[in-house]
Amino acid sequence: MPSPEHRPDRTLDTLGTYCPIPVLRTARMLAQMNGGQILELLSDDRGVLADIPDWCRGHGHEYLGCREEARLYRLYIRKV
Amino acid sequence: MGAMVTSPPLKAIGLISGGLDSALAAGLLKEMGVELHGLNFSTGFCKVDHRRAINDPREDPERLRNPALRVGAMLGFPVEILDVAAAYLEVVRNPRYGYGANVNPCIDCRIFMLHKAREVMEAEGADLVFTGEVLGQRPMSQYRKALDTVERDTGLEGRLLRPLSARFLEPTLPERDGRLDRRRLLSIQGKSRRPQIALARQLGINEYEQPSGGCCFLADPNYARRFRDLVNSAGTVAITSEDTTLLKVGRHFRVSPTVKLVTGRNEGESGYLERFARGRWTLTPVGRAGTFALGLGEPDQAQFQVMAGIVARYSRHRDRDLVDVQIARGDTLQILSVTPASDELVDSLLV
Numbered sequence: 001m002p003s004p005e006h007r008p009d010r011t012l013d014t015l016g017t018y019c020p021i022p023v024l025r026t027a028r029m030l031a032q033m034n035g036g037q038i039l040e041l042l043s044d045d046r047g048v049l050a051d052i053p054d055w056c057r058g059h060g061h062e063y064l065g066c067r068e069e070a071r072l073y074r075l076y077i078r079k080v
Numbered sequence: 081m082g083a084m085v086t087s088p089p090l091k092a093i094g095l096i097s098g099g100l101d102s103a104l105a106a107g108l109l110k111e112m113g114v115e116l117h118g119l120n121f122s123t124g125f126c127k128v129d130h131r132r133a134i135n136d137p138r139e140d141p142e143r144l145r146n147p148a149l150r151v152g153a154m155l156g157f158p159v160e161i162l163d164v165a166a167a168y169l170e171v172v173r174n175p176r177y178g179y180g181a182n183v184n185p186c187i188d189c190r191i192f193m194l195h196k197a198r199e200v201m202e203a204e205g206a207d208l209v210f211t212g213e214v215l216g217q218r219p220m221s222q223y224r225k226a227l228d229t230v231e232r233d234t235g236l237e238g239r240l241l242r243p244l245s246a247r248f249l250e251p252t253l254p255e256r257d258g259r260l261d262r263r264r265l266l267s268i269q270g271k272s273r274r275p276q277i278a279l280a281r282q283l284g285i286n287e288y289e290q291p292s293g294g295c296c297f298l299a300d301p302n303y304a305r306r307f308r309d310l311v312n313s314a315g316t317v318a319i320t321s322e323d324t325t326l327l328k329v330g331r332h333f334r335v336s337p338t339v340k341l342v343t344g345r346n347e348g349e350s351g352y353l354e355r356f357a358r359g360r361w362t363l364t365p366v367g368r369a370g371t372f373a374l375g376l377g378e379p380d381q382a383q384f385q386v387m388a389g390i391v392a393r394y395s396r397h398r399d400r401d402l403v404d405v406q407i408a409r410g411d412t413l414q415i416l417s418v419t420p421a422s423d424e425l426v427d428s429l430l431v
């Protein structure tokens with residue numbers, strides 16, 4: 001689960017977009033970040049709850065968890 | 081003492097659909113020590129992507145999952161999604177090798193994807209491209225001749241590996257130079273799924289999508305009927321990505337060669353159609369009595385009457401003698417009181 005010490009270094013807002021856009025933009029954003037930095041992804045596409053952890057596992061990034069507020073999801077990823 | 085010379089591991093770019101066959105091909109190569117990089121194509125015709133866009137809160141989350149990313153996570157290799165929708169529409173409009181049973185241009189589709197895979201292979205200095213194709217498994221795209229056509233047209237001769245049927249096919253370059261042990265590749269062919277299911281167990285692959293084709297709108301007979309109707313009335317040149325997107329949703333009624341009505345079958349579909357309302361006619365029963373519909377084209381007044389009758393037929397007021405239907409576009413608005421359309425009329429116009 002994400003804890004308060006997971007302060008994001010960057011936030012990516014993908015509200016209103018659907019598969020495959022949130023994953024594509026996450027990949028692009030992480031490519032610009034440094035190893036160890038944390039990305040916060042905002043999405044209202046429920047599918048990201050499955051895809052982002054899978055995508056992270058395949059690419060070796062660390063998925064830290066998700067916070068949900070009324071159909072808005074905040075997902076946290078630590079770049080390797 | 082001479083130093084040991086170890087050659088770098090082979091690197092292969094794979095087409096990963098999320099179906100069992102491409103997962104098995106990847107799993108097998110992974111076991112053989114090949115470094116993998118998967119590609120998954122977002123063509124604009126994937127059913128999962130469409131379910132995501134509808135965004136119905138009641139939908140089972142498992143049906144929203146991208147199965148290719150699942151395979152990458154399960155086997156531990158990166159799968160990259162490529163958004164190819166714009167270029168892919170050209171393939172669908174005008175396939176050189178034609179369509180399969182529906183509007184699935186499978187051979188052209190393979191060639192398109194393999195071209196992209198070849199670009200990635202060259203950019204990454206990889207050795208091979210692989211797919212999960214099985215000789216003779218499916219009509220059209222997996223007969224020997226089709227496999228050869230695809231290999232030739234993509235310029236991947238000697239670099240296109242189908243690990244599941246490899247023993248029936250010409251050895252690829254890395255097999256010939258001994259970097260890939262041909263004896264460990266497989267000789268599966270035909271329609272039986274038994275060998276694949278046994279192999280899945282052996283490789284510990286327990287989650288995968290239905291056999292490929294099931295997740296592609298182009299291979300869906302209902303979609304194909306609507307697509308052909310659109311081509312017959314509009315011609316392929318005029319078809320846009322919004323047109324092909326709208327074919328995925330709701331009920332479609334052909335009112336004239338240039339006029340069509342699309343009604344939402346539930347809240348999710350109505351909400352989705354509303355996103356396409358700009359610049360189009362919208363038809364709704366007055367008093368929020370159910371369905372939302374889009375009118376495509378430039379209907380005359382008699383056609384508006386017919387369209388309003390259909391909307392009334394699918395509203396909650398369908399048992400009334402007269403139903404008020406609002407028709408609007410931008411600042412133009414009218415309300416028609418119409419008799420709900422008969423079942424015969426609705427059936428005759430349904431695409």
Ligand code: SF4
Pocket residue numbers: 184185186187189190221292293294296298299
């Ligand atoms: S079923 Fe669809 S995605 Fe699969 S090869 Fe045919 S056209 Fe391409």
